[in-house]
Amino acid sequence: MNSHRTPLFCDTELAARIERVETELIGACARAAHRRIADGRGFVLPLAGGLASFADDDSPYNKVVGLGFGGVPTAEELAEVEHAYANCGAPVQVELSHLAGPEFATLLTERGYRLESFENVLGVALADKYDVAVPDGIAIRRSGDDEFDAWLDLMADAVAAPDTQGVPWREEFPRDTYIAAERDASTADIIRYVALRDGAISGGAGLRTSEGIAQFAGAATSPAHRRHGIQSALLSVRLADAAAAGCDVGVITTQPASKSQQNAQRSGFDLLYTRAVLVKHPESA
Known part of the structure; x- marks a missing residue:
């Protein structure tokens, strides 16, 4: 990467x-889960420019996303969301950007939400064209x-043996x-990639x-x-494809101080903002 580039x-x-794009993705994945299960329990509720989603028991799509840029939710709106999660026996997990207004953290803390973890959003200003390495x-x-x-199978096996550098993910999900x-995510217009090393399938990714x-x-x-450079190769190919698709910004979400964050920053990504994960459990809902 160009050492003289201007950080994003x-x-x-x-x-x-x-x-907004993250909200769109989570909503699409949750609705796919609803079609797959068809038990009537799932929900996607609009909330102050974002949404509250329950996809399935223990799903990574059970969360509130996109808050902070479309007004402040009312107490009645938050109560409705909390009631919906409580009916499913699930905690309310809010992923809140630190660029959201400071009133959001105060509002959620006053309602019994507790800070449990963080995740980082990194980004890069995409060039018009990339040479794939x-x-x-x-x-x-x-x-x-x-x-x-x-x-x-490859992705599930790889995720089951994560790198241990940095802050671990707050949640671990069973293989199934x-x-x-x-x-569910495969219905959300995600392009899948596979990496082969000496002819053997060795890695995968999405865009x-x-x-x-x-x-x-x-x-x-x-x-x-x-x-062996597989992560960097997957990123290089996806950068080229993103540029070819006309995108101007690429984003990656990582755990703080993780190997993924280190690799992203080596590839020119900058830390844009951090999401605080604030959780309210059913017993306090």
Whole structure:
């Protein structure tokens, strides 16, 4: 990367655009889960420019996203959301950008929400075109529906053995839950990629584009193939594809101080903002 490049500055307008795209993604995944399960329990409720979503028991899509850029929710709106989660026996998990108005954290804290973790949103201003850099012995290609099950198995195995650098994820999901969530995500216009090292499937990743934002989603490498440049190769190919799709900003969400964050920053991504994860459990709802 160019050491003299200007870091991407994130103002509230850009943060709002990123959060809208994230809201769109979570809503699409949750609705896919509702179609898959069809038990009538799930919900997607609009909330102050964002949404509250319950997809399935223990789903990673059970969360409140996109708050802070479309007005402040009323006490009645929050009570409705809290009641909906309580009926499902689930906590209310709010992912709140630190660029949201300070009144949001005060409002949620007063209602019994507790800070449980953080996640970082990193971004890069995309160039018009990229030269793809892939090490010898590694190939990256798009992954079609014909190998979806193999892609799912690879991703599930890789996620089950995460790198231990940095702050760990607040939640861990059983394999079946992870696979179901990825099946739901496959309906949300995510392009899948597979990495091969010496001909063996060794890694995978996703890319979704909306509103000029490229979301770099779900990259993972099998433990036996780590530290060989696969993550960087997957990112290089997706950067080129995002630029070709006309996107101007790419984003990655990572845990603080993680290997994923380190790799992203080495590839030119800048820390844009942090999301605080504030949780209210059913017993206090």
